[in-house]
Amino acid sequence: MRFLWPPLLLLLVLVPLAALGYWWLLRRRASTAIRVASLGLIREAGRHRPRWRRHLPFALWLTGLAAALLACARPQAVLSVPALDRTVILAFDVSGSMRAKDIAPSRIAAAQAAARDFIDGLPGTTRVGIVSFAASASVAQAPTTDRDDLLSAIDRFQLQKGTAAGTAILVSLQLILPDFEYDLQSPDLRKRPRPGGQEPAAGGAARPAVEPVEPGSHKGATIILLTDGQSNIGADPIAAARLAAERGVRVHTVGVGTPAGELLSTEGWSMRVRLDEAPLRQLADLTRGSYVPAADASALREAYRGLASRLAFERRETEVSAIFAGVAVLCFLLGAGLSAWWLGRWR
Numbered sequence: 001m002r003f004l005w006p007p008l009l010l011l012l013v014l015v016p017l018a019a020l021g022y023w024w025l026l027r028r029r030a031s032t033a034i035r036v037a038s039l040g041l042i043r044e045a046g047r048h049r050p051r052w053r054r055h056l057p058f059a060l061w062l063t064g065l066a067a068a069l070l071a072c073a074r075p076q077a078v079l080s081v082p083a084l085d086r087t088v089i090l091a092f093d094v095s096g097s098m099r100a101k102d103i104a105p106s107r108i109a110a111a112q113a114a115a116r117d118f119i120d121g122l123p124g125t126t127r128v129g130i131v132s133f134a135a136s137a138s139v140a141q142a143p144t145t146d147r148d149d150l151l152s153a154i155d156r157f158q159l160q161k162g163t164a165a166g167t168a169i170l171v172s173l174q175l176i177l178p179d180f181e182y183d184l185q186s187p188d189l190r191k192r193p194r195p196g197g198q199e200p201a202a203g204g205a206a207r208p209a210v211e212p213v214e215p216g217s218h219k220g221a222t223i224i225l226l227t228d229g230q231s232n233i234g235a236d237p238i239a240a241a242r243l244a245a246e247r248g249v250r251v252h253t254v255g256v257g258t259p260a261g262e263l264l265s266t267e268g269w270s271m272r273v274r275l276d277e278a279p280l281r282q283l284a285d286l287t288r289g290s291y292v293p294a295a296d297a298s299a300l301r302e303a304y305r306g307l308a309s310r311l312a313f314e315r316r317e318t319e320v321s322a323i324f325a326g327v328a329v330l331c332f333l334l335g336a337g338l339s340a341w342w343l344g345r346w347r
Contacts, residue, residue, distance in 0.1 A: 001075050001076065001077045001320075002075070002076050003073040003074060003075050003076070004073070004074035004075075004076060004319070005072070005073050005074050006073060008069070008072045008073040009069075009070075009073050011069045011072065012066065012069050012070075014065065014069065015062060015065055015066045015069070018062060018065065019062060022058055022062075056335075056338060057335040057336070057338045057339035058335070059335075060331045060332075060334050060335030060338070061331065061332060061335040061336075063327075063331045064327070064328040064329070064330075064331030064332040064335065065328070067324045067325070067327040067328035067331065068324070068325065068328035070324045071321045071322075071324035071325040071328060072321075074319055074321050075319070075320050075321060075324060076318065076319050076320065077318065077320050078318075086123075086125075086126050086127070086219075086220060086221065086222070087126070087127045087128075087129065087143050087175075087176060087220060087221040087222075088122065088126060088127070088128050088129070088221070088222050088223075088224060089128075089129045089130075089131060089143070089172040089175055089176060089221070089222070089223045089224070090115060090118075090128065090129070090130050090131070090224050090226070091131045091132075091133060091137070091165075091168040091169065091171075091172050091223060091224065091225045091226065091227075092111065092115070092130065092131070092132045092133070092140075092154075092157065092226055093111075093133060093134075093163060093165070093168075093226055093227035093228060093256070094108065094132045094133065094134050094157050094158065094159050094160060095133075095134045095135075095159065095160065095161065095162055095163040095227075095228075096134075096159055096160070096161055096264070097163065097228050097230060097257075097264065097273035098111070098159055098228070098256070099159055099264060100228075100257060100261065100262040100264060100273050101262060102257055102258045102260070102261060102262045103256060103257060103258070103294070103295070103296055103297055103300065104296070104297060107228070107256050107257055108157065108159060110256070110294075110296075110297040110300050111226055111256055111300065112154050112155070112157065113297070113301070114294075114297070114300040114301045114303070114304045115154055115226075115304065116151055116154065117301055117304060117305065118304035118305070118307065118308050119147055119150050119151065120147070121304075121305060121308040122308055124145060125145065126145070127143040127144060127145055128141075128143060128144065128145075128150050129141060129142055129143035129144070129172070129175045130150060130153045130154065131168050131171050131172050131175070132157060133163070133164050133165065133167060133168035133171075133234075134159070134160035134161060134162045134163065134164065135160060135161055135162030135163075135164060135233050135234070136162075136164055136167060136234065137164055137167040137168040137170070137171040137234070138171070139171065139175065140153040140154075140156065140157075141153035142175065143175055162232065162233045162234075163227065163228075163230055163231050163232050163233065164231065164233050164234025164235065165225060165227050165229075165231035165234075165237045165240075165279075165283075166189075166231060166234050166235030166236050166237035166238075166239065166240040166241075167184075167234035167235045167240070168225065169223065169225065169235075169237065169240035169241060169243075169244055169251060169283075170182050170189065170235055170240050170243070172223045172225075173223070173240075173243065173244055173247065173249060176218075176221040176223070176249060177247060177249075180243075180247070182235070182240075182243065184234075184235055187236075187239070188239050188242070189235055189236070189239045189240060189243060190243070212245075212246035212247075213246065213247065213248040214248060215245040215246075215248060215250075215286070215287055215288045216245075216248060216250050216287065216288030216289070217248035218247060218248030218249045218250070221249055222249070222250050222251075222252065222289075223244065223249060223250070223251045223252070223289075224251075224252045224253075224254065224307060225251055225252070225253045225254070225280075225283065226253075226254045226256055227253075227254075227255070227256065227280070228255065228256055228257040228273060228274070228275050228276065229255055229257075229275055229276035229277060229278075229279050229280045230273065230274070230276050231279065237279060237283055238279070238282060238283070238286070241282075241283045241286040241287055242286060244286075244287050245286050245287045245288070249287065250287045250288055250289040251283055251284060251286075251287040251289045252284060252289040252290050252291075252292070252307055253280040253281075253283050253284045253289065253290075253291045253292070254291075254292050254294055254300070254303050254304070254307075255275050255276075255277050255280045255291065255292070255293045255294060256275070256294050256300060257273070257274065257275035257294075257295070258274070258275055258295050259274055259275055259277070260274065261273045261274030261275065275293070275295075277291070277293060290307075292306065292307070
């Protein structure tokens with residue numbers, strides 16, 4: 001915790017001074033002789049009024065004073081708060097391997113059902129975009145808060161040949177960062193800068209080269225890549241993940257399928273499709289994201305629920321003066337109420 005106005009913390013010296021003054025008053029009263037008609041009155045008072053009742057109202061008042069003084073210094077703390085204006089891009093593998101039924105009723109059907117639950121679990125302010133990829137990647141739905149449009153896009157998936165996971169990451173980055181450009185002919189997918197540190201932009205204009213940032217530092221957008229991990233065409237997924245990492249965008253990966261996989265037969269050829277976890281872990285690690293395996297439909301749903309709860313909140317430094325002020329008011333009111341009730345201050 002830190003304070004925006006730390007010099008005001010010096011006012012906390014009033015708390016021990018007030019406690020010292022209270023102790024002095026008690027000592028002064030104790031030294032004063034009091035005449036009473038009968039010692040029985042003293043015993044009767046002690047029997048019905050425990051000593052702690054006498055001091056509790058002041059202890060509450062002292063706690064309220066400390067909380068009020070801390071509130072004046074404007075404390076800040078890192079808290080989990082609802083994420084606002086966040087963008088999530090769901091990149092779906094719609095390759096032929098998603099027909100496999102090692103996850104019932106099939107990989108693609110289980111993934112669609114889990115994605116529907118995921119979207120329903122996000123805050124209404126979260127914008128969601130959908131990218132589908134097979135031999136190439138395309139935008140199935142631009143980022144929007146309209147849940148009906150998103151669910152319709154998921155229902156329209158059609159399985160095709162090929163798996164271009166790297167290209168899917170690049171297309172997802174373009175939805176998050178409209179100025180993002182890449183070159184599929186380049187080994188690292190980067191557009192080559194012009195002389196003087198400039199790189200070409202749309203329309204032939206020049207703009208400064210992008211300065212890398214801390215991986216995972218982009219707080220406004222996230223990519224969730226769902227695939228069986230067997231990328232076999234298009235951009236190199238590792239190179240694409242490095243570009244995402246340099247721009248601070250996390251890529252969370254969900255591995256759908258089982259390591260044993262299933263033997264698929266179609267059009268006269270057969271192929272065993274297995275979940276390849278190693279590249280998915282590497283993609284997530286490069287971007288400070290997380291990898292979640294999903295070997296069955298329930299695990300897939302839990303994976304999406306876990307990601308939804310993580311994306312619904314974010315850790316943010318927030319001023320908490322109101323909390324301390326509320327504690328102060330509560331202590332003052334409670335102390336005054338107990339004092340009036342126990343010690344008869346209303347009379």
